[in-house]
Amino acid sequence: MSEISTSSATQDAANYGGTPKSSDTPLGRDDLARLVARDIAPGSFVNLGIGQPTLVSNYLTAEQNITLHTENGMLGMGPEAKGAEIDPDLINAGKIPVTELPGASYFHHADSFAMMRGGHLDVCVLGAFQVSAKGDLANWHTGAPDAIPAVGGAMDLATGAKDVYVMMTLLSKDGKSKLVPECTYPITGVGCVTRVYTDKAVFLITDDGVRVRETFGITFEELEQLVDVPLLAG
């Protein structure tokens, strides 16, 4: 799907064209989280997946006025609870104790998932095992025969949010690109990912193909060697 034409949360898509922007070094997890946070449009309703995407919340500014959703039934989630703030009745989707911000609301699970499935969330940020050139997402199951499968809300988030951003390292532990022509892991959703934020580059999944928005510590040509997917510059 083309985020240029459909995204309501994209504040910067119009700024790209020509040579991708670049930096000298790959991005660390926190720098990547900062970049994702900066790209979320003011006033958005956002769901951050478990794991690396949770770091994004550390870099959202008060001026952005972002409302965080947690799928177990809350809008207006605050930071992780510490010490006396910890309340077993107030947890996030990762079952971590959290806090509530002024203006928060609680709702039951079907309402919470209707919010997600009904297209009311502007952005969700998810981790991934693989993303395909067409935006298919694989992030719930390795497919290993002895693995106990667990899906949670991954398929609902992938299918329901207006924009699905993936945050991941570009390469797997064995050095293979996780941006792939077709997912080999079982998929979570078809054609749902709009952007892929990695340590080496930011990719936009568009109707024309995979566009490289910026690179980190790597040239566009070197990136083309790493990734087995045709890449468009800028």
Added chain:
Amino acid sequence: MLEFKDTVAEAVAGVQDGSTVMIGGFGNAGQPFELIDALLQSGARDLTVVNNNAGQADEGLALLIKEGRVRKMICSFPRQSDSWHFDAKYRAGEIELELVPQGNLAERIRAAGAGIGGFFTPTGYGTMLAEGKETRFLDGKWQVFETPIHADVALIKALKADGKGNLVYRKTARNFGPIMAAAAKQTIAQVSEVVPVGGLDPENVVTPGIYVNTIVKVG
């Protein structure tokens, strides 16, 4: 007819072997531990349990699974760092698993309570979890047919009940309580406080008493 029971044992006394039991809670938030313990004590077995997870550590639902009372789990996220009792039963082939995307789990429960015979949703389309299911292209998207999940009994936890069985919950412990209350033939709620009729602001009631059969105060 709404009944108030003095003990959790009396509250769950009517649960039959072979029942489908919905159990509220997401992780430990909203999990009705006292009712689950009473169900374990009651000896009920061959149960199908509907919950988001498959038990944590050595309490609540995890013990029901450990003791072999659960024939089948319908849930979205069984595998957790402390789900060792489920893991062991699953690997031994002693428990059946129906894995359901979380939003489908919630909506299928809601559909049961609302008398809906099924619905189409884009969630899961093209994935392993939609294999063999009817699909249609509707409203510009491929969608998958999902059916309601009914239950014989729901065990839920709320903060307060009034004398009419109206319930209010606390923070994210609400989770599955309201929809399970509507989907089960018999809903048993454990609450921290019972207030007289008129003691809850009608504007704030979350689960109307029509969905509740049995109330027991715990703690």
